[in-house]
Amino acid sequence: MRTLVRPAVLRTPRGRLVYWSLLVVALLAFTVAFIIPLYWMTTGGMKSSPELARNPPTYVPEQWHPGNYADAWDELDLATYFGNTIVLIGGAWLLGLAVQLPAAYALSKLRPRFGNVILGLMLITLMVPATVLLIPTYLTVSDVPIFGTNLINEPAAVWLPAAANAFNIYVLKNFFDQIPNDLLDAARIDGAGPFATMWRIILPLSRPIIAVVSILSISALWRDFLWPLVVLPDPAEQPITVYLQRIADTTSLNLLIAGLVLASIPLVAIFLIFQRQILAGLTAGSLKG
Incomplete structure (x- = not known):
């Protein structure tokens, strides 16, 4: 079976180290790319309107407003x-x-x-x-x-x-x-x-x-x-x-x-x-x- 990396290389300590290092880095990069938008959206719903409009933005809400979700459900x-x-x-x-x-x-x-x-x-x-x-x-x-x-x-x-x-x-x-x-x-x-x-x-x-x-x-x-x-x-x-x-x-x-x-x-x-x-x-x- 043909693969990108030869089995003989994977059997060496250096080959395994490089392979698993690149795999972990790639998985972390894709995970961060998917999680960051979800984080911004979820925390954005817990901020106040003035804080959302602030530039530069705050990465963590200064004051958490989880009640915004209940208010949105009722008012909207x-x-x-x-x-x-x-x-x-x-x-x-x-x-x-x-x-x-x-x-x-x-x-x-x-x-x-x-x-x-x-x-x-x-x-x-x-x-x-x-x-x-x-x-x-x-x-x-x-x-x-x-x-x-x-x-x-x-x-x-x-x-x-x-x-x-x-x-x-x-x-x-x-x-x-x-x-x-x-x-x-x-x-x-x-x-x-x-x-x-x-x-x-x-x-x-x-x-x-x-x-x-x-x-x-x-x-x-x-x-x-x-x-x-x-x-x-x-x-x-x-x-x-x-x-x-x-x-x-x-x-x-x-x-x-x-x-x-x-x-x-x-x-x-x-x-x-x-x-x-x-x-x-x-x-x-x-x-x-």
Whole structure:
């Protein structure tokens, strides 16, 4: 096996010292690069507004105000906008799985006619910048073809574009390709149809990759700002990311930063809870027969 450092070098005392020294330095550098922004954000929410505006800034708050977080929660009415965010993300996530799982299963195992052409057209959409698709997508949700429905200020305006995610379909299809067809043939012999095969065979084996796709979708939807801002002009319907930007000019800086910290906590918590599933899905590439 070829590596950057020869095994013979690693067996020498000097080689091990250099290797571990560089590894520790690199890990510390990356850790500091990630922790410093989190530290500034968290401590910024505990400072007073005059201290936040001071130049040069204070690295440690002169007076700690942890109550800023409770004040931000109450005064900014964050519970309402957290609820809006959960509705938008939960609906988009469920609808996305309902669309992406069958689509990936069909392209991988049912192999329809012109399936490769369909997959190629889907992948082409990944090469188009999101800003280029903004106006066509807006015109589509403002007057849905065939139905003639206006979805502006409706959660479906966020759900439908999020469900049509070519990247997630491609990732799921690649994972489904690794599942042996012998399992599907055995299910067909037992009388299972395509839907039963997907539900009873494919999905239970695909929990790691479904977890990865779910986390990627949820994090992308939680961070999304431009699309909810465009299709949800009614302030009462907006998610927390849009709401905090809207009130930025009229809110004290320390409460605004405290609100941003609170808005970031769910994503961090989701990663910490599901990190094992995420790593399992990223490293899953084959199945034992």
